[in-house]
Amino acid sequence: MAAPSISHSGTSGSNLAFEDYSLYSNLSDDELLQLAIERSLTDTHCNTATNNSTNTSSTTNTSSITSSSNTTNNTNNATNSATNTNRPPHHRENRPNPSAKNTNQPSCSGHNPPPAESTAHYSSPNPPSEEPPDPKTFEGTISRFMTGSGKRMVAYRRTDGSLVYMAPEPEEEEEPLFKAIRTGDANKVRALVMDQRTNLMLPSKPGWLAVHQAAWFGQDASLHMLLSAQPGMVNKRTARGETPLLVAVSKVQLQCAQVLLENGADPDIMNYDKETPLYKACERNSPALVALLLNHGAATNTRCIQGWTALQEAVVRNNVEICEMLLKAGAKLNLTNMYGISPLFTAAQTGQLATLRFLLKHGADINSQAADGATALYEAAKNGHENIVEFLVSQNADANKPGKTGLLPLHIAAQRGSDTIVSMLIPATSKARIRRCGISPLHLAAERNRDDVLETLIEADFDVNAQLSEERTKLYEDRRSTALYFSVINNNIDAVRMLLAAGADPNLDVFRPLMVAARLGCIQTITLLVEHGADINACIPTHPTTFPAVYMFSMKYLSMFKYLLDHGGDALSCFDCVYGSQTHPPIKTTRSDREGVRSTDLPETQTKKGIQFCEMISVPSICRWAGPIIDVLLDYVGHVSLCSRLMEHLDSYPDWRNIKEKAAPPRPLLQLCRLQILQLVGHRKLKKLPLPGSLIRFLKHQEMSLDDD
Known part of the structure; x- marks a missing residue:
């Protein structure tokens, strides 16, 4: 990849003052390193060299460095890839510094050699190693950013904006004990544990002890050695309240969890989100860990910060095996979270049929309601889970329990446009109960342009002239009341045609659908309404x-x-x-x-x-x-x-x-005669008159001569 070009003439700190470091985020590691090298060479060389000789030397040196720096960065990237796997949450990765020291320093070529105190011009493949300024005493700005490949960089600038130093951000050295645990060097761990100078209670990060490190990386042998030397840290917690056992469970490290429990780990200590190891094991969908924890007396009904239990988490994962273990250990079926949601409701909400069957088989209340009044059937209909709705209806779930808005599961299914679910719920829903709701599923289907659902409801003999209750009508500024009005205002001609063909009355709304169609300028809808008896003179x-x-x-x-x-x-x-x-x-x-x-x-x-x-x-x-x-x-x-x-x-x-x-x-007499005939016969009966076509057209105000026929 070509390195970014830097001007070699007149480069100064003031030119760099207006650069935006966010631009560096799109550069690769090779490009960033090359950029730093070229700027270093430019600052030290171009101010003292003549035009021709200096430019030639700079070009040659830059080319040499570009080739070598690419090689160096490729090696570094490979090293990073090898050491980046499975980093614990409190541990920062170690990255090799791409700037390596090089003692091969030939003198700068040119007619005017640089002053003695100036940095020599290097032609070596590796750039010179420079020490970064001390952040405590540096007068200027320190910027940190990340490259496109994820490498953290740091740049030091003077107050005038000129660049002083830019390189990969130095990483803190990893403690020998933590490094030995991460790499699985059991002999090194043993030696360090036995060394009297090693403080096993010294954290690498806030609360992150060696025992957490061993649990994270699944080093059960190291964990056993640590606990043998210092049993007191078995329940120590990290900055987030995690015990070693919770760390091991979070990483599904079964052997480590067993070692910890055998050494007295408390299975019920929660993190700061009130998640227990058992809850986390259900979240990780691990029956083996659940069994291990239950065998060591883990409490089954502890709630997390939002009131969820381990059983609800197992239900979400649709794991019947874990649910069965929890029930045998004393888990309660009808415990609810802070929103009044039970495990059965959770199964219906997330579409988990296997656990839903299991819960009902063991006595869960099929008609239990959440805090907002919603039932499992209501929630399944809302989320479009056809298999759940079918099963609940087959188990005689009550389809006539409304939510807090007064809507039934059928209303929600019609609103969502689930034609299959609507067909399932129609036989189970009382039309008398629908009337008490003050709104028909037809209204919701028409409002959302659910034409398939609308057709299904019409075929099921739902009243196409059902009107909204007074309370629901007041929710609309135009005081609409019929499903026909919703379809007209949506300019849904197909729905208008269906409703009118089924007997919808176009004259029930205070503000007539004909007026709405006229305001929308839809002549097709107006024609349909007039043909079906819309009152033009209302x-x-x-x-x-x-x-x-x-x-x-x-x-x-x-x-x-x-x-x-x-x-x-x-x-x-x-x-x-x-x-x-x-x-x-x-x-x-x-x-x-x-x-x-x-x-x-x-x-x-x-x-x-x-x-x-x-x-x-x-x-x-x-x-x-x-x-x-x-x-x-x-x-x-x-x-x-x-x-x-x-x-x-x-x-x-x-x-x-x-x-x-x-x-x-x-x-004109013709005009007066036409008006008299229309008044006596009426517009709708003109076609039935035994008169010539030209006369019929004249009576209809169609501009044609009476002599045309």
Whole structure:
């Protein structure tokens, strides 16, 4: 790998002051070492050498050092790999220093030799060894970082930012006894233990004694020697409260654990997370360790800091063998953690069928509830464990126990979209209990766009017109109540089609689904709703208007607006005005002109009768379309009078004057006849009239000549 290039001209400490040491984290060990070498050579050589000779010498030396440093680092990396395995948590690894001393130091070539006190220029393959500054007396900054390969580096800089020293961070020397234990040198351990000068109670790190070291590395022979020489340290604890026994169990060192227990280790001493060796053995899923600890009297029902027992940990690992040993030793089935969760609940939550069967076989309560009211069946449905749900239902688990939100397992499965689980729970769930919940699974399936679940529920004869309870309706600002509303507001046309085909009533919500579809501009949904009887002329009780409320959301889309008028929308009410030709009061609006029309932003006038159409159309975001809107409306009315405000709009734009003339009496006879026929027959029965197609199209306001057929 090519070494990073360093400029050999004009290099100074000030240039280094702005370098970010985070850049070094992406360099390899070889590159970092080469960088340090080149900077050292540059600082000592370039300030005194001439241009040509010095550059040639530097280039030659750098090339030589690059080749050698790569070899040196490869050797070091191999050494690190050999010594890095299974480091105890309180022990820092020993790394060889890549800077090796070299006495082969030829003099620097050049016309001007460097001063005597300057460091000589080395052409030896290995760089000179330099001692790092004393951190206690060094005036500057000390930076530490890690290379991409994991090597820790340290850099010393002066206050001006210039680099003084950079090398791998020196590691503390490992104590001989700890090193002998780590490498498995039993003879060395024996010699050191017998040496009167060796203090066996001296830790290498906070609380980490030689006995912990032996337990960690599985050196049972060394452990036996240590305990024979100093029995008192059998239960000594580390900085994290770990005894040698807990360390051995954590590393699944069975022989060491046996040696410790035979030498009086207490099997119930916990670490600072209140984890006992038995709990840790279950966590490590080791039946042999569990058996060993139980044979030495380990307590079975001790709780960890979160209230978990050893049995719950064994259940999570789905280890029936360990569960059986614990029960025989006195473990209790229904102990709960701090959240009220029992082992049975844990098995259902994590999908562990084997241990779930075992617990039920030995008398666990299948319907026990956690602190939030959830049962094992509820939790299995929430997590999508189909095999667990199937088994619990077969064992008559109660599917009608709600959680704290009042939802049943069926609700949760529908919300999650688990069609298979929904099918399992439907027969086990009471529809009367669902009604008492105030919400149907249909609502949740529609809200989350779970179309498969929605279809399954419809086929199971769930009421498609079920409404949310008053309490649940209040949770929504728009006071929605039906599953159809959820599907419409999600713009889920397939779900809307399914619900309508199953008999959903589109007129049950306070704010009608048709208005929602118009606000979304979805003509396909509007068509479905109108075809299934949606009331086009409905108003909003909380925000009354003198005209159909759906017009507020459709006037910007003239094709949609015309479709609603074609299918029975009331156009005549749009021309009713209490002011008539008189001057209208100023319009008061509470919304931004940039926003679309919303029911909460209407002008405030005539509160008893409601908002008038002329006031609605005068809203700044609508008035620009006033002419075309009035023009469309005139096709659906007979003799009408335009109020002064509508006249103002038509006078505001020259091209709209013909619309005003269109409204002037008398209206065409064909128009009056069309209106009369539609009033007598109705829009839905037009197709059944024995009339020519052209006449039917005329009655439907489709712009075609009567002479076409």
